[in-house]
Amino acid sequence: MLPSSAQKKTAPPAVNVSELHCGYSGNEVLKGVSFSVGSGEFVGILGPNGAGKSTLVLALSGIVPAIGGQIEILGTGVERLSLRERARRMAVIAQESDMRFPFSCREVVEMGRYPHRKRWRMETPDDAEAVEKALCLTDTAKLGERSIGAVSGGERQRVLMAKSLAQQTPIIVLDEATSAMDINRKLQIFKVLAKLNLEKNLTVLAVSHDINLAALFCRRMVFLKEGLIEADGPTEEVLTEQVLEKIYETRVVVREIEAAGKRQVFFLP
Amino acid sequence: MSEAATDERTGGLRPRAHVLPWRIALWSGFVLAIICAALISSGFGTFKTPYDSIVKLWLSPFFPDLAFGIDDTISYIVIHVRLARICLAFMVGCALALAGTVYQGVLLNPLADPFTLGISTGAAFGASIAILLGLGSLHFFGVSALPAAAFAGALLALYLVYLLGSQEGRIQIVTVVLAGIIVSTFLSAMISLIKSLNEESVSTIVFWIMGSLSGKSWAHVMLILPYIIIGGGAICCFTRELDLLGLGDIQAQQLGVNVSRVRFWMLLMASMVTASAVAVSGIIGFVGLVIPHLARLAIGPRHKLLIPAAALCGGLLVLVSDTIARTILPGGEEIPVGVVTAIIGGPFFCFLLLRRKKQLHLQ
Numbered sequence: 001m002l003p004s005s006a007q008k009k010t011a012p013p014a015v016n017v018s019e020l021h022c023g024y025s026g027n028e029v030l031k032g033v034s035f036s037v038g039s040g041e042f043v044g045i046l047g048p049n050g051a052g053k054s055t056l057v058l059a060l061s062g063i064v065p066a067i068g069g070q071i072e073i074l075g076t077g078v079e080r081l082s083l084r085e086r087a088r089r090m091a092v093i094a095q096e097s098d099m100r101f102p103f104s105c106r107e108v109v110e111m112g113r114y115p116h117r118k119r120w121r122m123e124t125p126d127d128a129e130a131v132e133k134a135l136c137l138t139d140t141a142k143l144g145e146r147s148i149g150a151v152s153g154g155e156r157q158r159v160l161m162a163k164s165l166a167q168q169t170p171i172i173v174l175d176e177a178t179s180a181m182d183i184n185r186k187l188q189i190f191k192v193l194a195k196l197n198l199e200k201n202l203t204v205l206a207v208s209h210d211i212n213l214a215a216l217f218c219r220r221m222v223f224l225k226e227g228l229i230e231a232d233g234p235t236e237e238v239l240t241e242q243v244l245e246k247i248y249e250t251r252v253v254v255r256e257i258e259a260a261g262k263r264q265v266f267f268l269p
Numbered sequence: 270m271s272e273a274a275t276d277e278r279t280g281g282l283r284p285r286a287h288v289l290p291w292r293i294a295l296w297s298g299f300v301l302a303i304i305c306a307a308l309i310s311s312g313f314g315t316f317k318t319p320y321d322s323i324v325k326l327w328l329s330p331f332f333p334d335l336a337f338g339i340d341d342t343i344s345y346i347v348i349h350v351r352l353a354r355i356c357l358a359f360m361v362g363c364a365l366a367l368a369g370t371v372y373q374g375v376l377l378n379p380l381a382d383p384f385t386l387g388i389s390t391g392a393a394f395g396a397s398i399a400i401l402l403g404l405g406s407l408h409f410f411g412v413s414a415l416p417a418a419a420f421a422g423a424l425l426a427l428y429l430v431y432l433l434g435s436q437e438g439r440i441q442i443v444t445v446v447l448a449g450i451i452v453s454t455f456l457s458a459m460i461s462l463i464k465s466l467n468e469e470s471v472s473t474i475v476f477w478i479m480g481s482l483s484g485k486s487w488a489h490v491m492l493i494l495p496y497i498i499i500g501g502g503a504i505c506c507f508t509r510e511l512d513l514l515g516l517g518d519i520q521a522q523q524l525g526v527n528v529s530r531v532r533f534w535m536l537l538m539a540s541m542v543t544a545s546a547v548a549v550s551g552i553i554g555f556v557g558l559v560i561p562h563l564a565r566l567a568i569g570p571r572h573k574l575l576i577p578a579a580a581l582c583g584g585l586l587v588l589v590s591d592t593i594a595r596t597i598l599p600g601g602e603e604i605p606v607g608v609v610t611a612i613i614g615g616p617f618f619c620f621l622l623l624r625r626k627k628q629l630h631l632q
Contacts, residue, residue: 117509
């Protein structure tokens with residue numbers, strides 16, 4: 001955690017959430033959430049169903065307005081950012097696409113360039129390069145001309161991933177974005193993210209159900225429960241039997257896996 | 270890694286260069302088909318006009334010598350009766366197909382079109398009221414009151430559909446067409462009521478419900494031209510946003526699209542274009558429904574190409590339909606053009622539906 005805390009002094013945090021209250025028509029889902037993610041961190045946001053993970057993602061992308069508190073993205077309040085400017089700072093990778101028109105996978109990836117393109121400007125070499133890189137990193141180039149509706153769920157998630165990578169933002173938020181992928185694809189995608197995190201200082205917020213996948217890649221974990229932060233800290237400190245048993249209300253065994261040098265979690269009945 | 274990326278890049282760009290020539294062929298094919306259809310249509314009718322004089326008359330604005338020696342009656346019929354009507358039919362078709370494409374793109378419903386959403390009926394309702402109140406021939410600053418009344422009616426219908434078809438400010442994709450049908454049925458009944466209130470204007474009002482281009486002139490072309498240019502121009506400014514709306518509201522917004530603003534303006538512009546078409550031609554069904562699907566099949570879902578393609582196809586369909594409508598009966602009477610588009614469009618839509626079903630089974 002040293003590098004990120006050192007950076008905090010010079011640059012504003014990538015995402016800063018303070019005392020966030022948020023919800024839908026009378027039903028408050030987030031009840032005062034505060035955390036700060038430094039530039040270049042790889043954070044997992046976890047928690048049981050209904051903990052407020054999805055609402056947090058919608059609040060971060062400015063779709064569900066905050067009732068109270070504040071969200072800052074790279075130092076600017078989310079309500080003061082234009083939608084396009086926000087989309088240039090933070091990409092959100094969704095779980096599913098309900099695309100109703102037969103756009104090809106490549107066309108969907110090209111949509112990721114929207115926040116960078118002026119209205120009447122043609123595609124620039126930068127756009128083309130970003131799209132090709134994204135296709136290449138997610139191994140979706142060969143899906144290129146196929147319709148987004150005609151590929152499998154896991155392939156579609158990779159295309160959505162490519163779309164967000166083409167957005168070339170300093171922050172990426174994954175919203176259960178690998179849920180339909182095969183295990184090897186999940187690992188491959190997270191390896192790509194870890195590489196970008198390391199080499200390009202990409203900030204990653206992975207919202208996920210999958211504790212064990214998060215445990216392999218996230219250096220920090222934030223656990224939400226019933227709209228509040230239950231635990232927040234470096235993975236090796238937070239990922240313990242006591243913490244998890246309190247959050248998931250079930251018996252848990254945490255084991256050190258030597259081959260990976262990481263912890264894995266087993267839930268017992 | 271970087272080498273692989275550049276390889277992919279050229280590999281990715283090559284097919285596009287390949288696509289270009291046949292795309293040019295496709296577009297010139299469109300334009301050529303429209304010119305041919307217009308020419309053939311000009312020769313049809315009870316009054317016989319030889320094709321060589323039609324071509325000469327068409328070219329006479331550029332080469333004045335060509336029109337020399339052609340009978341005045343022929344010249345009047347070719348230019349002021351038939352060509353005006355052909356242009357009007359083409360523009361009405363453009364407008365309806367344009368509106369249908371936008372409605373389908375904005376509401377993400379493949380069954381949305383000016384007719385199923387009740388917008389056409391709303392426009393006809395507005396126009397009927399204007400006629401009932403005797404405002405039909407009024408002009409304000411050179412702009413006829415009729416399209417304005419039609420636009421007001423279209424907006425009323427749009428508002429009702431929005432009210433019935435949305436929950437908590439979000440349009441429900443399935444219910445919106447149901448709401449449209451309810452609004453359309455209700456407003457049709459209102460039009461019938463107006464009709465029975467005022468026996469004198471019956472014939473004028475009947476035309477709104479059936480759709481007809483009979484007896485239209487260049488004045489009508491000029492009447493709808495500004496609306497179509499403004500509406501079409503505005504729609505062309507938003508082609509990329511229309512593409513992104515297909516991802517769903519949340520993902521579009523996360524990519525930086527102001528979803529509610531785009532939706533508002535696009536619905537408004539499509540309704541304005543619809544209203545202008547209805548104001549001169551009445552309710553012509555099926556064009557706005559079938560043509561966007563056909564164009565999407567031919568050219569793909571990207572609105573940058575889809576919108577002009579749909580407009581051209583729609584124009585061609587109404588042009589051909591109107592030619593059939595005014596020439597098919599041997600006695601010289603006309604049938605409403607809406608009947609012809611429905612007869613052509615209905616079976617074609619069935620074909621599209623079956624094809625779609627088959628695709629779904631395959632998946």
